[in-house]
Amino acid sequence: MRYWLMKSEPSDVSIDDLASFPDQTVAWYGVRNYQARNFMRDQMSVGDGVLFYHSNCKEPGIAGIAEVCSPAYPDATQFDKNSKYFDAKATQEQPRWMNVDVKLVKKISLIALDELKRHPELEHMRTLQRGNRLSITPLDPAEWKFITTQLVNT
DNA sequence: GCCAACGTTGGC
DNA sequence: GCCAACGTTGGC
Numbered sequence: 710m711r712y713w714l715m716k717s718e719p720s721d722v723s724i725d726d727l728a729s730f731p732d733q734t735v736a737w738y739g740v741r742n743y744q745a746r747n748f749m750r751d752q753m754s755v756g757d758g759v760l761f762y763h764s765n766c767k768e769p770g771i772a773g774i775a776e777v778c779s780p781a782y783p784d785a786t787q788f789d790k791n792s793k794y795f796d797a798k799a800t801q802e803q804p805r806w807m808n809v810d811v812k813l814v815k816k817i818s819l820i821a822l823d824e825l826k827r828h829p830e831l832e833h834m835r836t837l838q839r840g841n842r843l844s845i846t847p848l849d850p851a852e853w854k855f856i857t858t859q860l861v862n863t
Numbered sequence: 864g865c866c867a868a869c870g871t872t873g874g875c
Numbered sequence: 876g877c878c879a880a881c882g883t884t885g886g887c
Contacts, residue, residue: 840868842884
């Protein structure tokens with residue numbers, strides 16, 4: 710079992726959007742970075758823990774706990790000419806982009822980026838490193854444990 | 864809206 | 876296969 714931090718722009722899909730979806734589940738579409746794709750394709754398993762992170766917004770931070778609930782499969786938006794994620798180089802036979810489905814476990818009161826930065830236990834977290842832009846990053850089990858047991862207030 | 868950091872593209 | 880130019884990310 711692995712642990713992940715996954716960024717979503719709340720103007721696109723917020724934690725409340727996720728809560729309102731059927732089965733409180735969303736396809737993690739739109740990832741167009743090979744490293745992030747490879748995490749989903751090669752390393753994620755059903756049941757992995759996910760921190761749902763709000764990025765590029767007024768209050769960046771961890772907004773909820775979720776879990777991986779499907780294996781990776783081709784991202785439908787790469788084939789959709791009307792989508793901003795359309796990729797002309799992708800074919801049904803040879804898709805370029807994959808995604809998993811992610812299911813809400815619980816919404817939490819936001820753990821702000823500022824607060825994450827305050828804890829020495831989290832100083833090595835990938836997302837907090839200078840210049841990091843990856844939208845999906847692995848978490849150490851210790852980081853997951855610290856956040857979910859010490860920082861979460863539901 | 865700015866801009867630093869980083870990934871991708873494409874000419875050579 | 877190098878690397879300059881360009882595009883994107885995401886905090887501020």
